[in-house]
Amino acid sequence: MPLMLDQRRRLRAALADRLLAVCYGAGVDSTAMLIALKLAGLRPHIITFADTSAEKPPTLDHLDRMDAVLARWSWPAIVRCRKQTLPGTAYGDLYGNCLANETLPSLAFGLKSCSIKWKQKPQDQAIKGAASGPNAAEPHSIWLEAARRGARIVKLIGYDCGRADLRRSRRLSAADADFDYAYPLQMLGWDRPDCIRVIAETLGAHMVPIKSACFFCPASKIWELYWLAAHYPDLLERALVLERNALTGRHSRFSEVQFGASWEDLVRSADRFPSTATTVGLGRSFAWNQWVRVNDVVDASFRVKRGAEDRRRFLAMADHLQDHGNALDARAA
Structure with a gap:
């Protein structure tokens, strides 16, 4: 060209x-x-x-x-x-x-x-x-x-x-x-x-390179989370630790009065957070910890599933959801 x-x-x-x-x-x-x-x-x-x-x-x-x-x-x-x-x-x-x-x-x-x-x-x-x-x-x-x-x-x-x-x-x-x-x-x-x-x-x-970004970038798309789970589960787990540390830490913007339950309880038991202008996780409007639980990406201890079938499912979901305007999508599987 x-x-x-x-x-x-x-x-x-x-x-x-x-x-x-x-x-x-x-x-x-x-x-x-x-x-x-x-x-x-x-x-x-x-x-x-x-x-x-x-x-x-x-x-x-x-x-x-x-x-x-x-x-x-x-x-x-x-x-x-x-x-x-x-x-x-x-x-x-x-x-x-x-x-x-x-x-x-x-x-x-x-x-x-x-x-x-x-x-x-x-x-x-x-x-x-x-x-x-x-x-x-x-x-x-x-x-x-x-x-x-x-x-x-x-x-x-x-x-x-x-x-x-x-x-x-x-x-x-x-x-x-x-x-x-x-x-x-x-x-x-x-x-x-x-x-x-x-x-x-x-x-x-x-x-042709993949998109350059931190592995815990809040701008990550859903398909990129599946991609990370498939290729670098240890990095996704580190991101989950960071998010949990922040949303339950001393500077948390989370209000239990507003949400009716603790951040931890919502992550473990709810399918979604109530509508709010408060940042509830790395996804801003959603918490990565909750997303990985709801979508069966982790076990009960929030460890990324590493079985061969799990990895195939993560890769299939990443391929299905990805936007073909992104660099990673131009590469062969």
């Missing part, structure tokens, strides 16, 4: 001779964005990936495979950025942060602070450096070059032309105090199927 001449001109007109920093999410869109840059003859100065220590194993494998691709292209390797915590902190990653504070990721409450703290800031520090603290480091050469030229760095974000990404990009500013922002896939007019196709045609179908 080569670029049309006008597409190549469009990308080069916007990005040629600029200082380019790719924010790489290791999913379909950001992988297609790297390919688009290559096809347009544009080479980024830095490629950063935010490592929350919560990605699914296939995403980490994809990072290694992409590093091999980048080496063949003579491009810079992916800089894996991870937030370091202060000595003595009870946790060292996002999962531990939620567990120690007895809370859910902020996305479960419609907020974005977990992404800013564990993804955006570590990537910014990889570029700008940090004068002190656990993440203290010298600025990257792209930051020094920007200062020398009196130029601004362009952060490249892999938002495609799907409705959700168009909505997200329209809400964002074109620049902040440190960076300009650009969306190469939207310049090209590519949607998710286009991105899947260009990856398969350029790098091979085996290089």
Whole structure:
């Protein structure tokens, strides 16, 4: 799927001779964005990936495979950025942060602070450096070059032309105090199927990655929970522990008076939570612990069922429910 001449001109007109920093999410869109840059003859100065220590194993494998691709292209390797915590902190990653504070990721409450703290800031520090603290480091050469030229760095974000990404990009500013922002896939007019196709045609179908997200992400779809149960039951169990810890912990937003029973009782005995604006679990309007019980994904001790027939059922349900606009759906079983 080569670029049309006008597409190549469009990308080069916007990005040629600029200082380019790719924010790489290791999913379909950001992988297609790297390919688009290559096809347009544009080479980024830095490629950063935010490592929350919560990605699914296939995403980490994809990072290694992409590093091999980048080496063949003579491009810079992916800089894996991870937030370091202060000595003595009870946790060292996002999962531990939620567990120690007895809370859910902020996305479960419609907020974005977990992404800013564990993804955006570590990537910014990889570029700008940090004068002190656990993440203290010298600025990257792209930051020094920007200062020398009196130029601004362009952060490249892999938002495609799907409705959700168009909505997200329209809400964002074109620049902040440190960076300009650009969306190469939207310049090209590519949607998710286009991105899947260009990856398969350029790098091979085996290089189409799964969706990059934490294994306890509140944005997970039902089919992804079945997928997780089939492939990584231990990770689903860890997510259930995190949710239970938060919804029965000291910062719980759950009100027994409002619901007429404890969160634990509803999880074990009810088919659904009463209608409420209160976040009742990782699913926001539903608790993962209750969902796995109602749908026979776990035993009485909330251990994911691991029998061969159970796994076949989970895989069949994931395949039946999945949205074919998602990256994972493009891959063979």
